[in-house]
Amino acid sequence: xxxxxxxxxxxxxxxxxxxxxxxxxxxxxxxxxxxxxxxxxxxxxxxxxxxxxxxxxxxxxxxxxxxxxxxxxxxxxxxxxxxxxxxxxxxxxxxxxxxxxxxxxxxxxxxxxxxxxxxxxxxxxxxxxxxxxxxxxxxxxxxxxxxxxxxxxxxxxxxxxxxxxxxxxxxxxxxxxxxxxxxxxxxxxxxxxxxxxxxxxxxxxxxxxxxxxxxxxxxxxxxxxxxxxxxxxxxxxxxxxxxxxxxxxxxxxxxxxxxxxxxxxxxxxxxxxxxxxxxxxxxxxxxxxxxxxxxxxxxxxxxxxxxxxxxxxxxxxxxxxxxxxxxxxxxxxxxxxxxxxx
Numbered sequence: 218x219x220x221x222x223x224x225x226x227x228x229x230x231x232x233x234x235x236x237x238x239x240x241x242x243x244x245x246x247x248x249x250x251x252x253x254x255x256x257x258x259x260x261x262x263x264x265x266x267x268x269x270x271x272x273x274x275x276x277x278x279x280x281x282x283x284x285x286x287x288x289x290x291x292x293x294x295x296x297x298x299x300x301x302x303x304x305x306x307x308x309x310x311x312x313x314x315x316x317x318x319x320x321x322x323x324x325x326x327x328x329x330x331x332x333x334x335x336x337x338x339x340x341x342x343x344x345x346x347x348x349x350x351x352x353x354x355x356x357x358x359x360x361x362x363x364x365x366x367x368x369x370x371x372x373x374x375x376x377x378x379x380x381x382x383x384x385x386x387x388x389x390x391x392x393x394x395x396x397x398x399x400x401x402x403x404x405x406x407x408x409x410x411x412x413x414x415x416x417x418x419x420x421x422x423x424x425x426x427x428x429x430x431x432x433x434x435x436x437x438x439x440x441x442x443x444x445x446x447x448x449x450x451x452x453x454x455x456x457x458x459x460x461x462x463x464x465x466x467x468x469x470x471x472x473x474x475x476x477x478x479x480x481x482x483x484x485x486x487x488x489x490x491x492x493x494x495x496x497x498x499x500x501x502x503x504x505x506x507x508x509x510x511x512x513x514x515x516x517x518x519x520x521x522x523x524x525x526x527x528x529x530x531x532x533x534x535x536x537x538x539x540x541x542x543x544x545x546x547x548x549x550x551x552x553x554x555x556x557x558x559x
Contacts, residue, residue: 271301279501293479325377346455369401370422372401407430457525461479
């Protein structure tokens with residue numbers, strides 16, 4: 218009813234507005250300026266604005282900053298704004314589920330869990346492989362998952378990174394995190410580094426840029442297993458990891474082509490990152506890091522971005538393949554084609 222009343226009000230004002238523009242325009246031209254009419258005559262359709270969210274210390278804060286500051290959406294007639302900067306991963310995911318923002322990034326399996334529970338969530342594209350994540354250990358720490366057995370692993374157990382890591386360990390190596398390791402849960406990725414640095418955990422499972430921050434902060438530290446390498450060795454495929462997801466109910470407010478435009482903007486940004494390594498590493502200050510940390514992440518080949526749209530059947534099949542492995546391992550509900558924004 219409110220929208221209907223507002224529309225009625227706007228329709229009622231149209232005639233008087235048209236008269237005003239006509240008269241004001243004539244007056245402006247008579248004065249030789251057109252100043253009165255110009256603001257009205259130049260007003261046109263505005264770009265669609267999508268609302269997103271940002272994790273305070275994550276690489277998505279760098280990405281969202283670039284997306285907005287460099288106006289990658291402008292040529293696609295799309296704009297972005299940040300609803301909130303989150304210190305809690307749980308709250309970030311809760312807010313996209315409840316529709317506090319339109320679009321966001323996160324691990325695809327986390328979004329799949331929420332969709333299975335009835336949340337209006339779909340993924341539009343995969344934007345990184347598992348190369349972004351891995352196991353870090355000190356100089357005297359384990360060099361393989363086999364050597365990690367019977368020892369302590371630091372991890373964020375609410376994260377998709379942990380969920381996928383434990384699945385691959387169980388499915389490919391027969392190592393059950395819940396039986397063969399002591400898992401020490403922490404609230405955020407830097408806390409994982411704290412455990413490893415203090416020798417309170419033999420290894421940590423984290424993702425970039427925290428992984429490279431650890432390599433720079435902990436003398437002699439190493440990444441003894443990369444998640445993408447682990448997955449690819451046993452499947453012959455790249456591991457789907459971070460994804461762009463939407464709240465479908467909220468996105469329904471926008472024009473139908475808004476998602477395609479948004480994904481084009483993401484794609485342009487990721488291409489800029491690929492082509493401008495120095496410019497990208499200089500963005501480290503957005504998350505209170507030195508450029509050296511991002512240089513380590515990029516130069517190692519772990520931090521790289523792309524856009525693999527779910528409109529492509531092969532890309533959907535890659536996600537379904539990973540989902541089936543997780544479903545058989547009991548770490549993810551069944552995923553089907555309805556999970557994809559196509």
